[in-house]
Amino acid sequence: MDFAFDARTEELRARLLAFMDEHVYPAEAVAEEQRAALASPWDTPAVVAELKAEARRQGLWNLFLPDAEHGAGLTNLQYAPLAEITGRSPHLAPTATNCAAPDTGNMEVLAQFGNEQQKKQWLEPLLAGEIRSAFAMTEPEVASSDATNITTHIERDGDEYVITGRKWYISGAMNPECAIFIVMGKTDPDGADIRRQQSMVLVPRDTPGVTIRRAMQVFGYEDHSHGGHAEVVFDHARVPVSNLIGEEGGGFAIAQARLGPGRIHHCMRLIGMAERAIELMCRRAVSRTAFGKALAQQGVVQNWIADARVTVEQLRLLVLKTAWLMDTVGNKGAHTEIQAIKIATPRAVVGILDRAIQLHGAGGVSQDFPLAELYASARTLMLADGPDEVHQRSLARRELKKYL
Structure with missing residues (x-):
């Protein structure tokens, strides 16, 4: 290899x-x-x-x-x-x-x-970095780990869709540069196939009936640098039928196509976060003395650093394998590996960051180092794009299927 x-x-x-x-x-x-x-x-x-x-x-x-x-x-x-x-x-x-x-x-x-009009109006300015956007799927009233639970209604009225519902933790929505929402809701709530009930529509931020109600905190952080996470209310917001992405009933499939690359991108960046944590641990360990010798000479600190290095090397290989599979056999063919990295990477990086925080003492939880904010981000990724338990359930079923 x-x-x-x-x-x-x-x-x-x-x-x-x-x-x-x-x-x-x-x-x-x-x-x-x-x-x-x-x-x-x-x-x-x-x-x-x-x-x-x-x-x-x-x-x-x-x-x-x-x-x-x-x-x-x-x-x-x-x-x-x-x-x-x-x-x-x-x-x-x-x-x-x-x-x-x-x-x-x-x-x-x-x-x-x-479609071509949607690409011209929204994709081109996003590619140019002229605007920002948000993806509105998660809801406070239901267990959004099961996307079929969402209750936001997208009802057709002539040449318009009427959107009614409440979303939260909509990343980037607090940023004034966020100009467009991709909203997932149900166009056919009583449909026989629960994975064909959902659709996605484009909703401009300035659409009447769209209200940014409040910023949602993550471990006390408002995450200004990412444009925050907002609670957003859609109260009979109307958009043209031409704002539909793809076809009616295609929302669930589009969401799955969107989340595959998103999951591996998060894991790629998490490895970088872990590398930053290891660097900070090493710099701290050689610059601080406790009980008569440098922290770098303390056995427990050496164990933390060694374990962190081993963990990162393992994670990187698994992520690279997953990336290779996505390139060669497609996202569907790499499904097991995508779920594996989504389970393993945030969990392991949270552990590395926790040890880095411990090594920095009070400084580790302060604003003087990036560790506390990195920890909040990594811990959130054990929930984002599907909580660990959902991926474990699916992965275990796939493994057990071989023996049933």
Whole structure:
């Protein structure tokens, strides 16, 4: 087996690593300072626009899209080490390179299922980084881990759809630059096939009847850098029938197509988060003394660092295998591996971050280090894109099927 990156990947890795060192890491503190002076905490700091312009100038733009017409034309295997690098600064680097969720998934949906008018009106400005977007599926009243439970109604009235429902944890919706929602709801709530009841429609943010009710916190963080997570109410919001994505009843299938790449992208970035944590652990360990010797000489600290390195190497191999399978046999053929990385990666990275926080003492839970915010992000990914238990259930059924 050949584990070497190809020439294009190596060239992009070198450029991206330099971009992180020269521009992204120095901008982390700048972004926080600028945000404190903004009229609204949801406005975007000026340094983000500077980073985006520089990334685009260097050709580090839309790296996630395998479609060469719209993106960089990279395979999942080529993109994996690049996403890992951006994961080292997950609240800044993905946005700077126009590779941030939920925009990535929404661009994939529009590129794959959107019609020409939808692509021109919404995909093109998203690809250019001129607007942001949100994906509205999760609901507070039902167990959204089962997407067939959603209750939002999308009812046809002549040449319009009328959307009524309440969504929450709609990522990016607090950002004033968020111009469009992809909303999943039921067009046929009584249909015999529960996976054909749902549809997806495009709902502009300024549509009458759309209300951003409040920002949702995650472990006390409002996640300003990602545009927040909002509770959004759709009260008889009307959009043209032409805003339907794909066909009526196709929403569930589109959601599954969207979530496959999204899950592996999260895992790629999580490995980068773990690498940042290991670096911070090592720097802390060699710079601090306790009970007469450096932390780096304490056996328990050495065990934490060794275990973290072993874990990251295992996870990376599994993610790269999954990326290779997605490229060679398709997302459906890689279903087991996608579920495996979705279970294993957030769980393991949460453990690494927890040890890194412990090693930093009080500093670990403070705003002076990125660890607490990284922990909140990683822990959330044990729920996002389907909680671990849903993937475990599906994966176990597939394994047991061989013996039944």
